[in-house]
Amino acid sequence: MRALQLTTTPRPFFDQQVAALEARGVECSTLSVPRTGEDGRVPTDYVRYLPGVLREVGAGESYDLVHANYGLVAPYAVAAARLADVPLVVTFWGTDLMGPEWLRRLGVACASAADAVILPSRAMADALDGDYTYVPFGVDTDLFRPIPKDEARERVGWPDEENVALFPYDPDRPEKDYERAKRVVSLANADARLRSISGVDYEEVPYYFNAADALLVTSERESGPMVVKEAAACNVPVVSTDVGFAADAVGDVTHSTVSDDDDALAAGLDAAFGGGRSDGREVVSGLSVETMGDRLAGLYDRVLDRRGDDRSAGRERNDRVSESGRRTRRRGGAPAD
The missing domain is CATH 3.40.50.2000 (Glycogen Phosphorylase B;)
Structure with a gap:
């Protein structure tokens, strides 16, 4: 399985997420928003990000799904998933749903186009319209451990x-x-x-x-x-x-x-x-990175299975329509619309 991961800035918990997925056989490629300003990103950085994302999925790279990590990159993930015709997963991090209203509205709109939405906290659910999967962020419990x-x-x-x-x-x-x-x-x-x-x-x-x-x-x-x-x-x-x-x-x-x-x-x-x-x-529930990795990999499998089932059902419907059209023609009539 290959997943395109989109994010603003990779953080330790995101890097751990990618490592956990790759340990479970998911090959991940990460594209983060470029940063040209001395004190942070400027609007043109986000403008420049879109062509890079579209080039990644349109240049022969074969991905099985696109995963937006943070609501601000969700619109780019929607565009990439549609261009590549693959499932879309969106994870919200917190301030993207519980911060500025414009950012929440943007995230909610993109979530409606997603095959799966992930929340790391149930407290965020009130800000989201629709279903979600609860996958709390994991912690490297080997590094963060009790020390005298x-x-x-x-x-x-x-x-x-x-x-x-x-x-x-x-x-x-x-x-x-x-x-x-x-x-x-x-x-x-x-x-x-x-x-x-x-x-x-x-x-x-x-x-x-x-x-x-x-x-x-x-x-x-x-x-x-x-x-x-x-x-x-x-x-x-x-x-x-x-x-x-x-x-x-x-x-x-x-x-x-x-x-x-x-x-x-x-x-x-x-x-x-x-x-x-x-x-x-x-x-603390779901504290370890291993638990997070298992939940994410399982979600990826379910999303891909649903997409495969939907496509199989679509092919079966098309086959039935085509067969019906052939039978109609044999009777001398025109195929039904």
Whole structure:
């Protein structure tokens, strides 16, 4: 099976998705939106993306399906799937359905043309008109694993005696709301230190998570956030605003809190500081990349089987019409319309 994967920017969880599919015999080719602007993409990047996508499916490349990963690339996937006459799968990441209204409308319109729609969180379903398949994003549970706190703190150079709330983003990103994180920590009863990370090698991130007493997410909006699942895989408590799939992922995890109330978040930090590690690794549904890969590969098979059944049914209908026409001609009449 060959799948054309379209996305804006590959992220670690997307790369893991592709690796999981390829481990199950799905050959994937990825086309991401070009980036020419110094501070991000500019509108012409999206204009330039379409010819490249159409060339990929029109230049003799044989794909069995097209998979749009994020709503913003869904229109390009619709065009590619129609040109190649193959099934279309659309995965929404979060902000594409739960962000700006224009982006949600664009995604919903494209979803109506898809053979299958995937949501990583059931909380996104209210923003979608139609059926979907629930496939939560997986986490590399070999990388994100419980590590003794003292070992992790020695690795990252933090002292043993302080309570640490980890803000897992660059504080300068306004949508992550670092000021709110500082306010929440100040409201906690415990004497706590707010630390942040940015620019850390991905392989080192689990050490920072395990060195913390709690992960603190105060984002205004999120397309995940994957950090809550990664922390859960480390059995680190999560205290988060109700964004993306946070409630869906860690709502039932011990010593974790999801709320939009600052006092509740501060109380959640106190509970995390006094409660020890969480049970996230055991509780969070569909946490592993392997589970995600099995679900996606199974969905691909079902989509292709349905398309094959539809085409077989169409050929049978055409054969019946042709046979009826021949019988009519033998009787001397004209074939029916």
